[in-house]
Amino acid sequence: MKAWLQQHLAALVRAARRLTDSPLSTLLSILVIGIAMALPAAGYLCLDNLKTLGANSSRAQQMSLFMNTGASEKTRSDVEKRLEATLPDQWRFVSRDAALRQMEANEGMAEIVASLPRNPLPDAFILEPDNADPEHLETLRATLSAWPGVAHVQLDSAWIKRFDAFLRLGRLAVHLLAVIFAVGLIAVTFNTIRLQVLGQAEEIEVARLIGATDAFIRRPFCYSGVLQGALGGLTAALLLLAGTLALAPPVSRLAALYGGTFAPHGPSFLHSLALVASGAALGWLGAQLSVRLIRDQ
Amino acid sequence: MIVGSQICKRYPGGLEALKNVSFEIAGGEMALVGGHSGAGKTTLLKLLSAIERPTSGSLIVNGQNLVALRPAALPFLRRNLGLVFQDQKLLFDRSALENVLLPLEIIGLAPRDAQRRARAALDKVGLLTREKTNPIALSGGEQQRLAIARAVVNRPTILLADEPTANLDEESARQVLDLFIAFNQVRVTVIIATHAPQNLFPGMAVRVLTLNHGTLTP
Numbered sequence: 001m002k003a004w005l006q007q008h009l010a011a012l013v014r015a016a017r018r019l020t021d022s023p024l025s026t027l028l029s030i031l032v033i034g035i036a037m038a039l040p041a042a043g044y045l046c047l048d049n050l051k052t053l054g055a056n057s058s059r060a061q062q063m064s065l066f067m068n069t070g071a072s073e074k075t076r077s078d079v080e081k082r083l084e085a086t087l088p089d090q091w092r093f094v095s096r097d098a099a100l101r102q103m104e105a106n107e108g109m110a111e112i113v114a115s116l117p118r119n120p121l122p123d124a125f126i127l128e129p130d131n132a133d134p135e136h137l138e139t140l141r142a143t144l145s146a147w148p149g150v151a152h153v154q155l156d157s158a159w160i161k162r163f164d165a166f167l168r169l170g171r172l173a174v175h176l177l178a179v180i181f182a183v184g185l186i187a188v189t190f191n192t193i194r195l196q197v198l199g200q201a202e203e204i205e206v207a208r209l210i211g212a213t214d215a216f217i218r219r220p221f222c223y224s225g226v227l228q229g230a231l232g233g234l235t236a237a238l239l240l241l242a243g244t245l246a247l248a249p250p251v252s253r254l255a256a257l258y259g260g261t262f263a264p265h266g267p268s269f270l271h272s273l274a275l276v277a278s279g280a281a282l283g284w285l286g287a288q289l290s291v292r293l294i295r296d297q
Numbered sequence: 298m299i300v301g302s303q304i305c306k307r308y309p310g311g312l313e314a315l316k317n318v319s320f321e322i323a324g325g326e327m328a329l330v331g332g333h334s335g336a337g338k339t340t341l342l343k344l345l346s347a348i349e350r351p352t353s354g355s356l357i358v359n360g361q362n363l364v365a366l367r368p369a370a371l372p373f374l375r376r377n378l379g380l381v382f383q384d385q386k387l388l389f390d391r392s393a394l395e396n397v398l399l400p401l402e403i404i405g406l407a408p409r410d411a412q413r414r415a416r417a418a419l420d421k422v423g424l425l426t427r428e429k430t431n432p433i434a435l436s437g438g439e440q441q442r443l444a445i446a447r448a449v450v451n452r453p454t455i456l457l458a459d460e461p462t463a464n465l466d467e468e469s470a471r472q473v474l475d476l477f478i479a480f481n482q483v484r485v486t487v488i489i490a491t492h493a494p495q496n497l498f499p500g501m502a503v504r505v506l507t508l509n510h511g512t513l514t515p
Contacts, residue, residue, distance in 0.1 A: 006407065203388055206386050211374075
């Protein structure tokens, strides 16, 4: 076991040495891998931020529950109790008088309101459910509509559905992009390792003649692929972090102009770790494909 | 012990390098494989080191029939063989010591033990003071001695050498041959392919297998 670990450690050291022996080409390879990984990861990060933005937007999850105009005080009280049980602290009551006053306050509406023989507006509840999932909101709307005394429940579902469809499409595009760039990353690693294998042909031949197994010969190349992929993943995470830091102030200012507060978040530690790990895995895969050449030599 | 029986080696294209070659070499023996250029000496050495396989016949080295040897078993067979080539096959991107360390890294010897054993091998061939030197800076004779150090560092039971003195001056050739004698004296089987076996060990009774157009002559 100790000898096995020592051989792996020695292979890792040899792989690192091979990378540092040609620093410029190693740096370029890592940069190419980093950029290839950063693009789909940036797309994912954008969608994640948009999702957060959508969830933060009150309009995205706001529903209006309108009572029948002739609903009694008791009916309204029943609805209040039910709402408190269903959506505790996620609703507020707007009386028909308050709604009329709000309407009256709007420019040009005062005369129209004054000309009305009576208040035509119903009592209403404004709901802001914590769970903004479109399917959940649709179910909630159907449930609330069936309550006694409720005339209509309005949900800006079209907007939410459009937003959700956009996010779904974006996610699909990001996944496709990730697959394309993953193939590209494997190709880059394959080519880099292939060149290393060709460059080390003499050493491979000598090692074979003095009793090296295929595994012994392949090991440093595989570690080389893993190191390049992992460093590429780290580069991608750093590029995303730098991009987020650069974009955060103007995005926040833009959000403030629309009366909101929003600061885009960069890659989390786990996200960065996933980038490094997937880079290492793809690098290993590219190296594995490339070292098949050794067997064919 | 090495036992070859009715060995034939035919290359693609029809060239028959060895024809029905049979021989026995006892453990600890020294044998020379002689013959003119193209007689089949190198082919025989390649068969003995399992670089190539016989087309027919059987070849038993260290109790293993090389004709039926699985590819996965080859590295382990070669670890018990020391190979010395005419062109040395040294690695010029590492030092003399690192060249000798390579077989020990392959068998997974602990670094400290490996260093000690590699230095002992370099000492044996008189190159300990040149351990940090790149092989390219060594003379032809020193390069050949370094190749021998690498071949014996794993303590092989059989040492195979293909024209080890071909490109060396007389003094360097003598030093190299003395090393082979020294290893043979500690019961290592030594087989040397050479085009001039009679000049190699003058005054010594060494068995010579002479090949002529792929067949062993009596």
